[in-house]
Every structure is written in C-alpha cells, then in structure tokens.
Amino acid sequence: MRKTQLIPAMLLLGLAACNNAGDKAAAGSDTAQVASHDTAAMGHDSMSHMVDSSKLVTPLPAVPAGAKVFFKNLKDGATVKSPVKIEMGIEGLKLDTAGAIVAGSGHHHLLVDAGDSIPAGQIVPKDEHHLHFGKAQSSTDLVLTPGKHVLTLQFADGIHRSYGAALAKTITVEVK
Numbered sequence: 001m002r003k004t005q006l007i008p009a010m011l012l013l014g015l016a017a018c019n020n021a022g023d024k025a026a027a028g029s030d031t032a033q034v035a036s037h038d039t040a041a042m043g044h045d046s047m048s049h050m051v052d053s054s055k056l057v058t059p060l061p062a063v064p065a066g067a068k069v070f071f072k073n074l075k076d077g078a079t080v081k082s083p084v085k086i087e088m089g090i091e092g093l094k095l096d097t098a099g100a101i102v103a104g105s106g107h108h109h110l111l112v113d114a115g116d117s118i119p120a121g122q123i124v125p126k127d128e129h130h131l132h133f134g135k136a137q138s139s140t141d142l143v144l145t146p147g148k149h150v151l152t153l154q155f156a157d158g159i160h161r162s163y164g165a166a167l168a169k170t171i172t173v174e175v176k
C-alpha cells in the first residue's frame, strides 16, 4: 500500500525534474539540451537500479494465515523412550525438498535443546542440535540421553531461512 503510493510520487518528481531540465535546455544551446537529456536518463536509471537491487535477494515467502507446525504424535511433557519416534506435522504450507525458494512451502527442522525458534529470515544452523529434513521427510527416530529435553519444530524455506516463531512449536519430553 505504502509502496504503490510512493512510486507515483517519485515518478511525478522525476517528471517535474525532467520538465525543468527541458525548459533550461530550450533556453540554451543544442549541447546543453543533450546534456540535460543525459541527466534525465541518469535519474531514471538510478531509479530502476533501486528497484532491481531489492529483487536481488528473494524475500522470505510470507507465512499464510493460520499456518502451523506441530508434533503429530508427541504431547508436551510426555515421557518417552529413546530412540524417540517424531512425526512432524505442517498445516497451511506444502512440505517440499530444500533447494529452490517456493512461496507457501518449506521443510522441517528439529532443534534439540536449542531454544524455541530461530528468528524469521535467519538460516537454520546445521549441527547436532539443529537437524534438517531437506528431503521433505515428515518423521524421524531421534536418539536422546535420559532426562529432560526441549524439542522444537522449526519450518524454513527452500534455502533454510527460518519462518520464525510463527512456524515453530516447542515441547519438553522426559526420556526414561
């Protein structure tokens, strides 16, 4: 909304600038006219550069309203046995393999004792505490030591950029 209002305003300013330059050129010589055209062209170029640079990095796809991730087979506070079978659910987005950035899709990540979400737009690390399921898997068997563990499902886009807290779910389990 804000952007669409801004662009016509910029165009008007640009046109006004061009007109002013034209007036001056008309009063001057032919050489001055050529120069003023160049200046006008440069002005337009720098504007299109501004638009282009914003397209260089594809923005994180939007999270559809009502979308969520959830543990299909585990409840918060559950007592479990290792290896723990974990079924990862997603609603409102498509489960896809890692690779391309496709709006409305992504893959699961499991954070093991590593907090309750990764900030939106940040790449999910890859280590023993941050597991990626880039082949579009929806379940895994996780080996855990006895005791309490915090498990977080974190959905991310095709290049592992987190969708943030909106698409994260954290539970605590007790391993016997």
Ligand SMILES: [Cu+2]
Pocket: 098, 107, 108, 109, 124, 132, 133, 134, 156, 159, 160
């Ligand atoms: Cu990933």
